[in-house]
Amino acid sequence: MEDSNTRSKPGYNKTAIISLTIAGLFVGALISFGLLREEEEHIVPEYLVEYVLWDPQPIEPFSLVDFNGREYGVDQFEGKWTFIFFGYTSCPDVCLVTLANLASVFRQLEATAFTMANVQAIFVSVDPQRDTPAVLKRYVPEFDARFMGVTGDESGLETFTRQFGALYFLGEEDNHGSYLVTHNSSVFLVDPKVRQYARFAVPHIPGKITEAFIRIVQHYNAAEEAKKFTWFKKGQ
Structure with missing residues (x-):
C-alpha cells in the first residue's frame, strides 16, 4: 500500500514552488520600489x-x-x-x-x-x-x-x-x-x-x-x- 504521506508530496511541492515564486516576486517588487524610492529621497548625511x-x-x-x-x-x-x-x-x-x-x-x-x-x-x-x-x-x-x-x-x-x-x-x-x-x-x-x-x-x-x-x-x-x-x- 502506498503511504499517504508519499502521495501528498508532489502536490505539496507544487504548492510550495508556487508560493515561493509569488513571494519572490512580491519581495522583488518591494525591493525595486525601495530602490526607486531611495533614488528619489533626499538623503541627509549625519554630519549635515x-x-x-x-x-x-x-x-x-x-x-x-x-x-x-x-x-x-x-x-x-x-x-x-x-x-x-x-x-x-x-x-x-x-x-x-x-x-x-x-x-x-x-x-x-x-x-x-x-x-x-x-x-x-x-x-x-x-x-x-x-x-x-x-x-x-x-x-x-x-x-x-x-x-x-x-x-x-x-x-x-x-x-x-x-x-x-x-x-x-x-x-x-x-x-x-x-x-x-x-x-x-x-x-x-x-x-x-x-x-x-x-x-x-x-x-x-x-x-x-x-x-x-x-x-x-x-x-x-x-x-x-x-x-x-x-x-x-x-x-x-
Whole structure:
C-alpha cells in the first residue's frame, strides 16, 4: 500500500514552488520600489543633519522690492546659493551681529578660493515703515557691498516670510515713536533650484557656517551628479 504521506508530496511541492515564486516576486517588487524610492529621497548625511532640511520645499512666487527700487522676485534665486536673514535696520543687536558674521563668512569663503559668483546674501527688512529702499541702500552695503537689501508691503512680506516660518511682530511705539520688532534670528539657505535647503540657527559662528556651507555644496553637487548617473542608467 502506498503511504499517504508519499502521495501528498508532489502536490505539496507544487504548492510550495508556487508560493515561493509569488513571494519572490512580491519581495522583488518591494525591493525595486525601495530602490526607486531611495533614488528619489533626499538623503541627509549625519554630519549635515544640524543644517540641511529633510524635505526641501520650493520657494513660491513672491513680490518684494530691492534697495535700488526694482522688483525682487523668486527668479533672483535661480542658479544661486542664497543666504537670507530677516531683520530691520533699527535692530539694536542681533541684526548687526548677524550681518557682520555673514560678511565674515563671505571673506572666509573667498580665502578658500570658493567660487562666489553663484553665492549671494539677502537682508529682508520686516519693518518697511522705516526701512525704505533708500535706508536699506545706506545700511546693507556697509557690511558687504555684495549684500542686497529688500523689503515690501505687508502682503508681500507675509507671502515671503511664511514660507520660512519667519514670524515677526511689531512692538508698541514709545513716547518718541520708536518701537522694536520681534523677528526670527536664523539664517536661511536657498539652493540653486530655488528650494529652502538649510538653516543656520544661532549662535552664528562664521567659521562654523563657512565649513558647513562648503560641505553642504559638496553634498549637493555629489547628489546632483548621482541623479544624472541614475537617469543615464535608466535610459540605457
